[in-house]
Amino acid sequence: MISLDVNGKSVQIDADPEMPLLWALRDLLNMTGTKFGCGMALCGACTVHIDGQPTRACQTPVSTAVDRKITTIEGLTGPVAAAVQGAWQKLDVVQCGYCQSGQIMSAVALLTENKKPTDSDIDAAMEGNICRCGTYQRIRAAIHDAAKQLA
Amino acid sequence: MTRSTDTRASTSAASEFDATRRAFLAGAVATGTLVVAGLSASTGDAMAIGPGAFPAGAAQPHAFVRIGTDNVVTVLIKHLDKGQGVTTGLTAIVADELDADWGQMRAAFAPADHRLYANAAFGPMQGTGGSNATANSWDQLRKAGAAAKQMLMEAAAERWNVRLGDVRVERGVVISGDKRATFGELAASAAIRPVPANPKLKDAKDYIYIGREGAVTRLDSRAKSTGTATYGLDIRRPGMLTAVVAHSPKFGGRVKSFDATEAKKVRDVVDIVRIPTGVAVLAKNTWAAMKGREALKVTWDFAVAETRSSDAIMAEFKRQATRPGLQAASKGDATSVLRGVVKKVEAEFEFPYLAHAAMEPLNGVIERRSDGSMEAWAGFQFQTIEQATIAAICGVPAERVTLNTLFAGGSFGRRATPTADYVAEMAHIVKAIDFKAPVHLVWTREDDMTGGMYRPMVYHRVTAGLDPSGKIAAWQHRVVGKSIFIGSPMETMLALNGIDPTSVEGVSDTAYSIPNLDVQLHNGREGVSVLWWRSVGHTHTAQVMECVVDELAAAAGKDPVAFRLEHLTGAPREAAVLKLAAEKAGWGTPLPAGRGRGVAVHESFNTFVAMVAEVTVSADKVKIDRIVAAVDCGVAITPDVIRAQVEGAVGFALSSVLRNSITLRDGEVQETNFDSFEPTRMPEMPKVEVHIIPSSEPPTGIGEPGVPVVGPSITNAIAAATGKRLRSLPLNLKGLTGA
Numbered sequence: 001m002i003s004l005d006v007n008g009k010s011v012q013i014d015a016d017p018e019m020p021l022l023w024a025l026r027d028l029l030n031m032t033g034t035k036f037g038c039g040m041a042l043c044g045a046c047t048v049h050i051d052g053q054p055t056r057a058c059q060t061p062v063s064t065a066v067d068r069k070i071t072t073i074e075g076l077t078g079p080v081a082a083a084v085q086g087a088w089q090k091l092d093v094v095q096c097g098y099c100q101s102g103q104i105m106s107a108v109a110l111l112t113e114n115k116k117p118t119d120s121d122i123d124a125a126m127e128g129n130i131c132r133c134g135t136y137q138r139i140r141a142a143i144h145d146a147a148k149q150l151a
Numbered sequence: 152m153t154r155s156t157d158t159r160a161s162t163s164a165a166s167e168f169d170a171t172r173r174a175f176l177a178g179a180v181a182t183g184t185l186v187v188a189g190l191s192a193s194t195g196d197a198m199a200i201g202p203g204a205f206p207a208g209a210a211q212p213h214a215f216v217r218i219g220t221d222n223v224v225t226v227l228i229k230h231l232d233k234g235q236g237v238t239t240g241l242t243a244i245v246a247d248e249l250d251a252d253w254g255q256m257r258a259a260f261a262p263a264d265h266r267l268y269a270n271a272a273f274g275p276m277q278g279t280g281g282s283n284a285t286a287n288s289w290d291q292l293r294k295a296g297a298a299a300k301q302m303l304m305e306a307a308a309e310r311w312n313v314r315l316g317d318v319r320v321e322r323g324v325v326i327s328g329d330k331r332a333t334f335g336e337l338a339a340s341a342a343i344r345p346v347p348a349n350p351k352l353k354d355a356k357d358y359i360y361i362g363r364e365g366a367v368t369r370l371d372s373r374a375k376s377t378g379t380a381t382y383g384l385d386i387r388r389p390g391m392l393t394a395v396v397a398h399s400p401k402f403g404g405r406v407k408s409f410d411a412t413e414a415k416k417v418r419d420v421v422d423i424v425r426i427p428t429g430v431a432v433l434a435k436n437t438w439a440a441m442k443g444r445e446a447l448k449v450t451w452d453f454a455v456a457e458t459r460s461s462d463a464i465m466a467e468f469k470r471q472a473t474r475p476g477l478q479a480a481s482k483g484d485a486t487s488v489l490r491g492v493v494k495k496v497e498a499e500f501e502f503p504y505l506a507h508a509a510m511e512p513l514n515g516v517i518e519r520r521s522d523g524s525m526e527a528w529a530g531f532q533f534q535t536i537e538q539a540t541i542a543a544i545c546g547v548p549a550e551r552v553t554l555n556t557l558f559a560g561g562s563f564g565r566r567a568t569p570t571a572d573y574v575a576e577m578a579h580i581v582k583a584i585d586f587k588a589p590v591h592l593v594w595t596r597e598d599d600m601t602g603g604m605y606r607p608m609v610y611h612r613v614t615a616g617l618d619p620s621g622k623i624a625a626w627q628h629r630v631v632g633k634s635i636f637i638g639s640p641m642e643t644m645l646a647l648n649g650i651d652p653t654s655v656e657g658v659s660d661t662a663y664s665i666p667n668l669d670v671q672l673h674n675g676r677e678g679v680s681v682l683w684w685r686s687v688g689h690t691h692t693a694q695v696m697e698c699v700v701d702e703l704a705a706a707a708g709k710d711p712v713a714f715r716l717e718h719l720t721g722a723p724r725e726a727a728v729l730k731l732a733a734e735k736a737g738w739g740t741p742l743p744a745g746r747g748r749g750v751a752v753h754e755s756f757n758t759f760v761a762m763v764a765e766v767t768v769s770a771d772k773v774k775i776d777r778i779v780a781a782v783d784c785g786v787a788i789t790p791d792v793i794r795a796q797v798e799g800a801v802g803f804a805l806s807s808v809l810r811n812s813i814t815l816r817d818g819e820v821q822e823t824n825f826d827s828f829e830p831t832r833m834p835e836m837p838k839v840e841v842h843i844i845p846s847s848e849p850p851t852g853i854g855e856p857g858v859p860v861v862g863p864s865i866t867n868a869i870a871a872a873t874g875k876r877l878r879s880l881p882l883n884l885k886g887l888t889g890a
Contacts, residue, residue, distance in 0.1 A: 134802015
């Protein structure tokens with residue numbers, strides 16, 4: 001059994017230690033908010049926070065996540081998350097919505113570190129998250145809006 | 152550890168988008184049933200309604216509107232929402248006619264039932280495509296909303312013993328004098344009233360949501376911002392096995408033999424079965440299924456497979472283009488006129504195969520219920536075909552196949568598959584294991600990207616000439632590419648004479664007045680499967696038309712906007728969007744060196760879009776600084792969703808303009824994931840402004856029409872910045888500045 005700390009709770013899974021955290025979350029823990037997009041850390045749909053850092057769960061073997069704090073979209077709390085998710089809804093950012101869990105996890109990590117990101121800060125922090133619907137303009141606007149709310 | 156959550160619970164996780172709410176307009180039948188279609192207005196009983204039960208064009212509130220005793224109004228959405236926002240738009244139509252409060256509105260995907268939910272443009276078939284979801288629902292849903300409102304008002308008049316003329320509805324409240332009632336309070340008595348045949352529809356001036364800025368917000372925003380929206384990939388059924396399939400690496404390849412010895416040793420792999428499209432590995436989780444597939448050894452038979460490279464197929468297209476083809480359009484005598492013109496443009500354009508590359512890889516869940524009927528979950532887009540496909544494979548009648556349509560994580564055309572390819576595959580797998588467990592078929596990104604159903608590879612050759620006044624005198628055009636329709640189960644929808652309209656749309660029906668026009672088509676015959684890709688034929692025809700027109704304007708020494716307007720005298724809506732985009736973009740104002748502005752205008756799916764791109768070119772790099780679009784899609788029901796679709800069309804199309812290609816080497820697709828087929832990323836996204844033409848014309852589509860003009864407006868802007876005319880897509884930027 002492998003013990004993980006997910007969203008502040010200790011959970012036990014019976015898994016191949018090499019299984020990526022993404023599949024442990026989705027298939028073993030039934031937490032499906034974190035999405036599968038590419039399996040190669042190219043698209044960011046599977047972004048979670050590990051010890052606060054945005055991390056691609058599809059390339060993180062569960063064995064390397066032991067004894068670290070894992071936060072998924074289901075466990076997002078606090079003023080930064082509220083501001084980001086509020087801005088996303090206020091500006092109707094989403095289209096198909098499939099990438100948005102990952103986008104929001106990256107945006108929350110950005111605004112936690114950097115209270116007033118510039119456009120180039122946003123480019124750097126969000127470059128790894130693909131949105132095939134092309135909602136980037138609204139993602140950018142929502143991050144600025146959330147920063148304003150938090151100021 | 153294993154998954155035991157009942158999906159019925161997870162499907163309803165999104166409270167704004169709740170398919171499980173109890174009650175209905177027939178509050179009398181608050182049985183918790185989901186079967187809405189077929190409730191008889193007169194008796195409240197659930198009954199099957201056969202074709203023709205509703206006269207054509209009749210109001211069908213019971214099929215589309217549910218009003219619960221809890222005062223929640225649910226609109227049944229017969230179309231797939233794959234991001235285009237159609238659930239919000241269609242709900243707004245009903246809410247407006249009903250004079251409901253937006254806060255009480257919900258949407259739910261309709262069940263698969265072509266008798267009630269056919270797409271009016273597709274005949275007796277339920278499905279979404281051609282950007283027509285709004286257009287084919289407009290009258291239907293206005294009538295349904297108006298009928299439901301009248302039934303509520305009649306119920307109130309009866310209850311209060313007042314004249315119907317003294318009853319009105321304001322934002323979800325039915326009012327007469329000092330009397331007030333909510334919809335929920337009246338639902339039960341309204342439900343049993345006869346459905347009015349011709350309910351009065353609103354005048355446009357009385358709309359409270361339609362076309363009103365800020366009046367509605369997307370119904371799916373909250374669920375999709377909190378990770379609670381349910382997609383096919385999120386479905387979990389008790390005892391479910393996940394299947395990953397080893398597919399042929401070449402199109403048309405077949406399994407000769409396979410050795411499952413090593414694959415069976417992989418932890419949690421349960422079963423390995425042969426199916427028509429390959430070998431399926433079933434496991435207790437996705438990771439195990441993927442590992443199992445890696446360990447599987449399959450020998451393929453490529454006897455009838457496509458084994459050529461895409462370069463060789465394109466070379467064949469070019470040879471075909473030297474010969475006369477099928478006549479797709481003919482006016483005047485282009486050949487002889489072109490012999491006499493002094494100024495002409497001769498151009499050829501190549502377009503590669505393109506993958507749709509939606510973020511959610513294709514997947515779906517299927518199971519056999521204890522009564523022998525079948526149930527499936529996915530982002531279904533051609534429900535009637537998908538239902539029939541499962542029925543045929545699993546050996547049950549179509550009405551014994553229940554489809555649960557879910558949000559799709561993108562489609563861009565890929566899920567609208569005439570062969571129901573991935574749906575058929577999941578049915579074959581569950582059948583191959585004798586229905587012993589629910590099956591979740593999951594395509595990996597590699598399966599999705601190498602699995603075909605691409606935007607066709609296409610070659611165009613054009614010769615166009617000017618008359619002495621600098622107007623277009625003649626245009627001769629040959630198109631070579633594989634037809635989407637020919638050879639598909641939808642071939643009968645094809646126009647006569649072997650011409651697939653989706654191969655030549657945007658050329659053969661050009662809005663430009665050209666006195667001598669000759670358009671010919673050769674159908675490619677390669678063994679690569681092709682499909683509609685967001686805006687279909689217009690993805691390539693707009694690039695050709697708008698680049699050649701731009702080159703002709705330059706040859707005539709005329710301004711590109713003025714030149715287009717000279718040729719759009721019979722096309723007022725094209726002309727109007729072109730003028731608006733030019734005005735908003737500051738057309739004609741000077742730009743610094745290295746920057747350029749380009750324009751394109753194109754109609755697709757009865758929607759008119761003009762776009763002005765501003766670019767900066769340095770070395771062999773292009774930065775798109777700004778995009779200004781003007782759109783005429785008739786009545787703009789939800790203006791912010793319309794803007795979002797055009798913004799998104801720019802983001803979607805940009806990578807196909809700059810770099811994306813699917814190529815084959817010896818029949819094998821070379822691009823397998825987002826590293827080699829990279830969609831647009833955040834830093835590349837230009838600022839996009841969208842201006843909507845006010846209109847009282849019936850609403851038309853907006854999911855696709857933003858795409859066609861992205862390529863040519865950028866290509867023409869690069870020409871303005873550098874003097875160099877690029878043509879083919881993706882643009883070859885190497886050496887653009889002569890370096």
